[in-house]
Amino acid sequence: MTMQWHFEECNGTGVLSLSGFLSERVVDRFQGAFGWAYAHSSGAIILDLSDLRGWSPDGEAAIIDIAGKAAANRGPLVVCGLRQHLPLLILTNNAPDLLSLYPDLESALAAVGAGQPPTAPRSPT
Template identity: 45%
Template sequence: MQWDLERTGDIGVLHLSGFLGESVAHRLAGAVDWSGARCTEAMVIDLAALQGWNGEGEAAIVNAAGRLGADHGLLAVCGLAGRGAPLLATAHDLGVLRLYPDTDTALAALAPH
C-alpha cells in the first residue's frame, strides 16, 4: 500500500493505492497519525486507487477513525465505487465515519459553511 497526502485548506485527503490488508495496516496507522498532525480539520481517506482490501484493511480504516479523535471530526471515506465494504458500511451506519462516493463530494460536505 502506498499513500499520499493532499491538503485542501485545512482538510487532509489521504489517497491510498495498492492493496490494503493486514500486512500493511500499520502503515495506514502511521499515515493517519502523520497526516492528522499536519491537518487541523477533517480527514478524508480516498480508496479510489486501491486495487483492493480485505477485512483487516477495512478494520484498519475504522481504527483510523478512532486514531484521529474528536478534534478532527468524523473520518470521511470515499472512492468505494460499488466495491463491497461491509465493515465500513456498518461503521457509517453507527456514526463512526462517513462514506462519500468521491473526493469532491466529501470535500463539499466537509467544507466550513
C-alpha cells in the same frame, strides 16, 4: 501488491489518498500514514480510497480503527471513492457513527468545506 499513500492539503482539509491493496502486511504503514496526516492537519481529514484496489479483513478493521480514533477527536472520518468496495463490516458495527461517506473526492471536499452533516453509510442497492 502493496499500498501507497499520498497526503496533501486542499483548502485547509487534509486528503490522505491510498492506492494498491490494504492487506495485513501494510496495516502498520496505513496507521502510520494516518497518524502522520492527522498530526499535520488541524482540520478534517478525508480518506480517499478511489485508487485502492481493495483490502483484506485486517485492512478493513484498520480503517474502522482509525475512524474510531478520528471520531473521538474530530468527528466522523470522511471517506470517499469506495465505489463497489462497501463491505458488510463497514455497514455494521459502529461504522455508521464513525464514517461520513461520499462518492468522490470532489463531493467530499465540497461537503467538508460547506460543513454539511455526515452521510450515513447505506447498503448498495
